[in-house]
Amino acid sequence: MAAVTGAGAGLGRAAALALAGAGASVALNDLDELALAETVQAVEEAGGRAVGRVGDVSRKADVTGLVEAAVSAFGGLDVMHANAAISVYRDFETMTEADLDRVLDVDLRGALLCAQAAIAPMRERGGGSIVLMSSVQAFQGLPGCVVYAAAKAGLVAAVRTLSVEVGPLGIRVNAIAPGTIDTPMLHRDLEPMGSAEAAGFLTRVEAANSLGRIGRPEEIAELVVFLASDASSYVTGTCLVADGGFLAVKTI
Numbered sequence: 001m002a003a004v005t006g007a008g009a010g011l012g013r014a015a016a017l018a019l020a021g022a023g024a025s026v027a028l029n030d031l032d033e034l035a036l037a038e039t040v041q042a043v044e045e046a047g048g049r050a051v052g053r054v055g056d057v058s059r060k061a062d063v064t065g066l067v068e069a070a071v072s073a074f075g076g077l078d079v080m081h082a083n084a085a086i087s088v089y090r091d092f093e094t095m096t097e098a099d100l101d102r103v104l105d106v107d108l109r110g111a112l113l114c115a116q117a118a119i120a121p122m123r124e125r126g127g128g129s130i131v132l133m134s135s136v137q138a139f140q141g142l143p144g145c146v147v148y149a150a151a152k153a154g155l156v157a158a159v160r161t162l163s164v165e166v167g168p169l170g171i172r173v174n175a176i177a178p179g180t181i182d183t184p185m186l187h188r189d190l191e192p193m194g195s196a197e198a199a200g201f202l203t204r205v206e207a208a209n210s211l212g213r214i215g216r217p218e219e220i221a222e223l224v225v226f227l228a229s230d231a232s233s234y235v236t237g238t239c240l241v242a243d244g245g246f247l248a249v250k251t252i
């Protein structure tokens, strides 16, 4: 039994399909009702079991509603994948307080609420796996990303400390830090540039990692399945970077 937030698109949809493909029943969340329904349908068409709950991860009631949906539909919760986030690229000095608050609310506070809500049902089952979605932005600076980076770095720190708190309950806590992955978020982030500038930016991003390409959502979903499963039974308190070598390459 797994819960996935932000499952209506991109990495969340890929994770929902991969977890279901690995045999998990999935309780799925998204703000976007239509997108969420499409993912639920895709899981079911692939032979899996899914329930969808529309909600905003920055609202505690929506997060507890998702966990309750998993417990009532499937009998418990083994995996919480807090994936939902927004990226708001702004110059930090002039960024509005509303934008700053929204990024922290969704990306940091929302993920923490998900982790918190997962503990009681996991304790009930004698353990579980919490997987938070960080980013390479937690480790390397990119202009326009100060608040997003702060949120994503906060999750890496939270994973370490929470893993210590809940380890005795058999609950493992880890993060994933993807590099640039081909999702709707990436294309939205590139939109303000115009097509020529965006193409140039993507070419530079591709050149800035060892594999010479950006990633596919399915490549991150495989890591979610790994961290969710017993294959990672001795892995906790860490952040797995999956960035095609982006952090390994020095560009000057």
Ligand SMILES: NC(=O)c1ccc[n+]([C@@H]2O[C@H](COP(=O)([O-])OP(=O)(O)OC[C@H]3O[C@@H](n4cnc5c(N)ncnc54)[C@H](O)[C@@H]3O)[C@@H](O)[C@H]2O)c1
Binding pocket: 005, 006, 007, 008, 009, 010, 011, 012, 029, 030, 031, 032, 035, 055, 056, 057, 058, 083, 084, 085, 086, 106, 110, 133, 134, 135, 136, 177, 178, 179, 180, 181, 182, 183, 184, 185, 186
């Ligand atoms: N795409 C990348 O290159 C990349 C790189 C590093 C990390 N990430 C992280 O991966 C995760 C998924 O990113 P993505 O690229 O798939 O994004 P996306 O924008 O393509 O999809 C995100 C989904 O989350 C939903 N969502 C947004 N706010 C929400 C909220 N408050 N409550 C519930 N659902 C909400 C959206 O409706 C959407 O369906 C995010 O945590 C993101 O920060 C993405």
